[in-house]
Amino acid sequence: MFTKIIRNDLKGSKLISFTIFSFILFASFLLSTVGIVAVNLSASVNLFAENAKAPHFLQMHMGNFDSESMLSFAQNNKHVQDYQTMPFLNVDASDILVNGIRFSENSQDNGFSYQSENFDFLLDLDNRIIYPKESEIYIPLVYYINGNLKIGDNITVSNRDFTVKGAIRDAQMSSMLSSSKRFLIHPNDYEKIKSIGREEFLIEFLLNDLSSINMFQADYSNANLESNGPTITYSIIRLMNALTDGIMIAILSLIAILIVIVSFLCIRLTLTAKIEDEYKTIGVLKAIGIRLSNIKKIYQAKYTLLSFLGCVFGLILSFVFSGFFLQNIRMFFGENGAALPAAISAIIGAMFIFLIVMFYISRFLNRLKKMSPASAINTGIVSDSASKLKYFKLRKQKLLSTDSFLGLNLILTRKKTYLTFVIILIIASFVMILPNNIYSSLASDKFITYMGLGNGQAMMILPGSDQLNDLDTYLKNDQDVGDYAIYDNKSYEFMLDDNTVSKMWLTLGNHDQFPVLYTTGHAPQHDNEIALSYLNASGLEKEIGDTLSLIINRQRIDLVITGIYSDITNGGKTARAAFSDAVTPSLSKSVLMNFKQDISVNEKIKSLEQVYPNAKVYHIESYRDAVFGSTLNSIRTSGITAIILSIGLTFLITLLFINMLVVKDRQNISILKSVGFTYKNLRKQYMTGSLLLVIVSMILGMLLVSTLGQAIAGSFIQTMGIANFKFDINKLFVLFIAPICMVTTVYIGTGLTTRSIKEMKLSDYIRG
């Protein structure tokens, strides 16, 4: 019997059945893919970190250091399993020649290193430890992927020629979120080119137990060891490596959830229509004693089959296409042997979709419980369809034409049915606008202030404390330079609440000139004030008005926290103050500047690099692109995909919904036609309704994006240290292009569907 029911059901509603099947298939495909990618990501990152033996604690340090004290600390600390110091030779991009041409990738700190002995290994693309021969060089993976460098290229550094032999997987620095990139060469070559760059040291520790990292960090800090550069821990390394793919997993999951919701709404729409159509029959079935569970089965049968097929095909598709989503993971971390757990996870994903759809339908059909057989048989009308509006009368309104009034009345008397349509349109607007808002925000000039940089055109970083006076004078006299501000970066000890001592990277200077974005409070203006980065403040559990005790020239000085700002530079844990301190040595100087009109920023940067060969000068936009470039590209692609998806979804839903309404309304349409309303009148009625709803839905969608969407985007971005993220919207897109796309789609969809009214034989529906 059920086969017959399903066959007849499918025959009568091919378009609707196909749409629901497609949605379920797509949701199952996405969730199964999420399962495969998540398991692979986790397994790959773990296996890679294991193979590469990534350090648990890493302190970057520039300049000389006391290696004996460090060794003694490592030997005596109970948490340490292994210790090593690796050199990292910072070489300016201008000193690197690729096939005789200056290397263009200068937004990263390019450095040279040789293979470690004990841990923190640099691996090849088969995850084997690489030991280059003399004159061989292995390049950072991102340069290989982006095509900046190719295997066989000739690289010249300090008059020494190298041949590119391959790319390296670097647990610490492969991620674009890491601003340094390592080239791997032979130790003898390293010695020969050493004089051309500035040598930094990576002081690395492997711990016996990773969970003791906090205690170890405290020990390190208390031991007064070298620490003039950023500190990186194993968890940050893992996070940086997993973030790009993690974001993809999150986006896929979000889309899967949205599609499941849309599927639910479509099922709800079609089931409601079917129940309304067969209200009397259901009443009769109940009256003659058929059990509710059996009645439910009749209506569930088709959806059970559609869901089952959708989930199975979605699962198969996820196996076929998961390779595409795993490309990045395979490239960055290699194979992992997790095929079986990934397959199980995919099956669980598909099963979850199937069960949740079944559960939803079962819950939805429970409404039949409340139905009174007597009333169903007598009236045959579901109560929602009759007018409940006593004061909304055609004869009393003066603004609308009869057609517009009837169109509006159609909505008001079918609120529940139309609500489903509205929700889907809101989701479509949300999906269309959100990624584009994220893109326009990240791409806007203002975003730089979220990154912990003032909104200047260029930033120059000079190592050490020399040249300050000279620099100030030079910039003052340079006709091309407009306003500028010089900041001093120093490392200070400070007291934690439990009276232990830790260290902090502090930027001194006038912070009002190129302000960063303060999530709360304001920049420090007086000597006794300090502002903390968001990650620093949340790590220290400090708020505005709290005090922080700094040890300045061996004196404990209490500073009041005046502001908390977003920052992703230097690991996101920074602070800013306005006091002067001539005693503590500078680790580096940073200068933010704007150039006068008509000055080419790139040309000026080149000339500043010539004047200050030790300095690193960034075009601020390039800096943002280097950090977020690949993310921006992905978001832009997602944005375009989202627009296409939303338009497709809106079009399909409009076709389905209006078609269903016309079928349901055929008796009303016949009445109107019989009393002299034409096809044009009736189309206008449906058009009024759907256009009004799409406009309302767009407005609600926009509100949802600026509230929930902003919260979702903000919570992602917060993990990188950017707090209180606010959208910087592209008004042209949000207020014109997106609404025009949606309205046009609904207009076309409604126009196409209402054509059937023209062909409708009214005698078929009003015969006695």
Next chain:
Amino acid sequence: MTRIIEAQKITKIFGQEKNQTIALNDVSIFITANEFVCVMGPSGSGKSTLLFAVSGMDMIDKGSVSINGVPLYDMDEQKLADFRRKKMGFVFQNPTMLPSLDILDNIMLPSYEDYKKDKSKLSQMALKLMKLTGIEGIENRKITEVSGGQLQRASICRAILHNPDILFGDEPTGALNSKSSEEILDIFEQLNKKGMTILLVTHDPKVAARAGRIIFMKDGALESELNFENENQHTRLDLINQKMSELGI
């Protein structure tokens, strides 16, 4: 006498190829102004199809229909709709009204476009008709809040509000009890007396007995006619029943 409806050799076929049913087969009828005509016949004889064909509610496959000399099927949809709205009124077996409007709005609905600037006049006319048909006081009610008889009277009000030349009815009393039926038929008679042409389809001899002419149909063709002049109700019923038993209805 002026012919108000002229239907020449109309054919209407339902279905396609093997499953074809000829609902009307070369049927011609002529109705003069101010006539009260009923169409009778067994189920499936084509009487409702004839009504829909001559009123332009359904397309025909062959033949022609003119109302007041105007060919119906030469008009486009817009003109036909306007023509129907101005010249014809319809009453169906099941009162057909929009559930989203109250009774008065439903009655006024077809005439709104013609009384755009004077809705209050239209409203007054509708209320007057409601009083005339005995349903005053229900104008603000929903269609689910009135009885079948009241709803059918409201349908009649809607059909005659714009004072059409012809009133078509498809089993207009089919869903009503005998008392309500009588009252509805009284209204039809009064309208006919005032000059309105009426064409009804019915199974009920009592309804047919009110007409001046009865057309009998069988298998999609005209079978015979009965014309009444001064016969009393009883005689008319006898004649109709006799004819019906001849036709096996």
